[in-house]
Amino acid sequence: MADHDQPTPQPQQVGVDRRKLLQISVQACGFAAAASGSYVVLNYMAPLPEGLGEQDVAIQENELKPGTALQVLHKGKPVLIVRDSSGGLHALSAICTHLGCLVKWSEEQSKIECPCHGAQFALDGKVLGGPAPEALAEIPVGVEHGVIRLGGPS
Numbered sequence: 001m002a003d004h005d006q007p008t009p010q011p012q013q014v015g016v017d018r019r020k021l022l023q024i025s026v027q028a029c030g031f032a033a034a035a036s037g038s039y040v041v042l043n044y045m046a047p048l049p050e051g052l053g054e055q056d057v058a059i060q061e062n063e064l065k066p067g068t069a070l071q072v073l074h075k076g077k078p079v080l081i082v083r084d085s086s087g088g089l090h091a092l093s094a095i096c097t098h099l100g101c102l103v104k105w106s107e108e109q110s111k112i113e114c115p116c117h118g119a120q121f122a123l124d125g126k127v128l129g130g131p132a133p134e135a136l137a138e139i140p141v142g143v144e145h146g147v148i149r150l151g152g153p154s
Protein backbone atom coordinates (compact mmCIF):
# COMPACT_ATOMS: atom_id res chain seq x y z
CA MET A 1 0.00 0.00 0.00
CA ALA A 2 1.38 3.36 -0.93
CA ASP A 3 1.71 6.21 1.55
CA HIS A 4 -0.43 8.51 -0.53
CA ASP A 5 -3.47 6.24 0.03
CA GLN A 6 -3.46 6.93 3.77
CA PRO A 7 -5.74 9.78 4.91
CA THR A 8 -3.78 12.77 6.06
CA PRO A 9 -4.22 13.19 9.81
CA GLN A 10 -6.09 16.41 10.63
CA PRO A 11 -4.92 18.48 13.53
CA GLN A 12 -7.16 17.78 16.45
CA GLN A 13 -9.24 20.74 17.42
CA VAL A 14 -8.19 21.50 20.96
CA GLY A 15 -9.12 24.31 23.28
CA VAL A 16 -12.08 26.46 24.06
CA ASP A 17 -14.12 28.20 21.44
CA ARG A 18 -13.79 31.97 21.37
CA ARG A 19 -17.27 32.67 22.72
CA LYS A 20 -16.69 30.54 25.81
CA LEU A 21 -13.28 32.15 26.36
CA LEU A 22 -14.83 35.61 26.12
CA GLN A 23 -17.54 34.65 28.63
CA ILE A 24 -14.95 33.36 31.07
CA SER A 25 -12.87 36.53 30.67
CA VAL A 26 -15.87 38.80 31.26
CA GLN A 27 -16.92 36.78 34.31
CA ALA A 28 -13.38 36.89 35.71
CA CYS A 29 -13.20 40.65 35.23
CA GLY A 30 -16.59 41.09 36.88
CA PHE A 31 -15.56 38.94 39.82
CA ALA A 32 -12.29 40.84 40.22
CA ALA A 33 -14.09 44.20 40.11
CA ALA A 34 -16.69 43.03 42.66
CA ALA A 35 -14.00 41.61 44.95
CA SER A 36 -11.88 44.76 44.88
CA GLY A 37 -14.94 46.98 45.40
CA SER A 38 -16.11 44.86 48.31
CA TYR A 39 -12.65 44.98 49.86
CA VAL A 40 -12.60 48.78 49.72
CA VAL A 41 -16.10 49.11 51.22
CA LEU A 42 -15.54 46.50 53.94
CA ASN A 43 -12.12 47.88 54.80
CA TYR A 44 -13.61 51.36 55.08
CA MET A 45 -16.46 50.26 57.33
CA ALA A 46 -14.60 47.67 59.38
CA PRO A 47 -13.96 48.48 62.99
CA LEU A 48 -10.39 49.33 63.80
CA PRO A 49 -8.35 46.67 65.53
CA GLU A 50 -8.34 46.89 69.29
CA GLY A 51 -5.10 47.91 70.85
CA LEU A 52 -4.19 50.58 68.34
CA GLY A 53 -3.89 54.10 69.63
CA GLU A 54 -4.05 53.15 73.29
CA GLN A 55 -1.79 56.05 74.16
CA ASP A 56 -2.87 59.66 74.03
CA VAL A 57 -2.28 61.29 70.70
CA ALA A 58 0.46 63.90 70.56
CA ILE A 59 0.50 66.11 67.48
CA GLN A 60 2.64 69.18 67.00
CA GLU A 61 0.33 72.19 67.04
CA ASN A 62 1.84 73.60 63.84
CA GLU A 63 0.89 70.42 61.95
CA LEU A 64 -2.74 71.49 61.98
CA LYS A 65 -3.36 74.71 60.04
CA PRO A 66 -6.59 76.70 60.45
CA GLY A 67 -9.40 75.21 58.37
CA THR A 68 -7.84 71.74 58.25
CA ALA A 69 -8.36 68.48 60.10
CA LEU A 70 -6.53 65.32 61.04
CA GLN A 71 -7.92 61.90 61.73
CA VAL A 72 -6.12 60.03 64.49
CA LEU A 73 -6.66 57.05 66.74
CA HIS A 74 -7.37 57.76 70.38
CA LYS A 75 -7.82 54.81 72.72
CA GLY A 76 -8.39 52.61 69.70
CA LYS A 77 -11.13 54.79 68.21
CA PRO A 78 -10.91 57.15 65.22
CA VAL A 79 -11.08 60.79 66.21
CA LEU A 80 -11.31 63.83 63.96
CA ILE A 81 -9.35 66.85 65.17
CA VAL A 82 -10.39 70.06 63.41
CA ARG A 83 -8.78 73.47 63.69
CA ASP A 84 -11.42 76.00 62.71
CA SER A 85 -10.65 79.10 60.68
CA SER A 86 -10.19 81.19 63.83
CA GLY A 87 -7.72 78.69 65.30
CA GLY A 88 -10.03 76.87 67.72
CA LEU A 89 -9.51 73.15 68.21
CA HIS A 90 -12.32 70.61 68.12
CA ALA A 91 -12.04 66.85 68.57
CA LEU A 92 -14.93 64.53 67.84
CA SER A 93 -15.52 60.87 67.34
CA ALA A 94 -15.02 60.16 63.64
CA ILE A 95 -17.64 57.40 63.69
CA CYS A 96 -20.95 58.47 62.18
CA THR A 97 -23.86 57.86 64.54
CA HIS A 98 -26.01 56.59 61.67
CA LEU A 99 -24.34 53.37 60.56
CA GLY A 100 -20.74 53.82 61.60
CA CYS A 101 -18.93 55.16 58.54
CA LEU A 102 -15.95 57.43 59.07
CA VAL A 103 -16.85 61.10 58.80
CA LYS A 104 -14.65 63.66 57.04
CA TRP A 105 -14.00 67.35 57.51
CA SER A 106 -15.13 69.50 54.59
CA GLU A 107 -13.00 72.62 54.52
CA GLU A 108 -15.16 74.12 51.75
CA GLN A 109 -18.39 73.60 53.69
CA SER A 110 -16.83 74.17 57.12
CA LYS A 111 -18.64 71.17 58.51
CA ILE A 112 -18.20 67.47 59.06
CA GLU A 113 -19.77 65.18 56.50
CA CYS A 114 -20.43 61.48 56.26
CA PRO A 115 -19.71 60.11 52.78
CA CYS A 116 -22.05 57.14 53.20
CA HIS A 117 -25.54 58.66 53.48
CA GLY A 118 -24.92 62.38 53.69
CA ALA A 119 -25.16 63.15 57.40
CA GLN A 120 -23.69 66.52 58.31
CA PHE A 121 -22.37 67.67 61.66
CA ALA A 122 -21.29 70.97 63.19
CA LEU A 123 -17.94 71.42 64.91
CA ASP A 124 -19.58 70.79 68.27
CA GLY A 125 -20.84 67.46 66.92
CA LYS A 126 -24.51 68.46 66.57
CA VAL A 127 -26.41 66.98 63.64
CA LEU A 128 -27.00 69.54 60.88
CA GLY A 129 -28.71 67.23 58.42
CA GLY A 130 -29.07 63.73 57.08
CA PRO A 131 -30.02 60.49 58.78
CA ALA A 132 -27.69 60.57 61.80
CA PRO A 133 -29.77 60.13 64.97
CA GLU A 134 -27.27 61.62 67.42
CA ALA A 135 -24.45 64.12 67.65
CA LEU A 136 -20.83 63.04 67.32
CA ALA A 137 -19.22 62.59 70.72
CA GLU A 138 -16.87 65.42 71.66
CA ILE A 139 -13.41 64.52 72.94
CA PRO A 140 -11.56 66.92 75.26
CA VAL A 141 -8.64 68.50 73.40
CA GLY A 142 -5.95 70.89 74.52
CA VAL A 143 -2.49 72.21 73.71
CA GLU A 144 0.41 71.67 76.05
CA HIS A 145 3.90 72.99 75.21
CA GLY A 146 2.97 73.27 71.53
CA VAL A 147 1.58 69.73 71.37
CA ILE A 148 -2.09 68.93 70.75
CA ARG A 149 -3.32 66.37 73.24
CA LEU A 150 -6.58 64.51 73.37
CA GLY A 151 -8.18 63.84 76.68
CA GLY A 152 -7.22 67.33 77.88
CA PRO A 153 -3.97 68.60 79.34
CA SER A 154 -2.41 66.11 81.73
Ligand code: FES
Nearest residue numbers: 096098099114117
Ligand atom coordinates in the same frame (compact mmCIF):
# COMPACT_ATOMS: atom_id res chain seq x y z
S1 FES B 1 -23.34 56.09 58.07
FE1 FES B 1 -23.15 58.22 58.09
S2 FES B 1 -24.94 58.95 57.20
FE2 FES B 1 -25.16 56.80 57.19
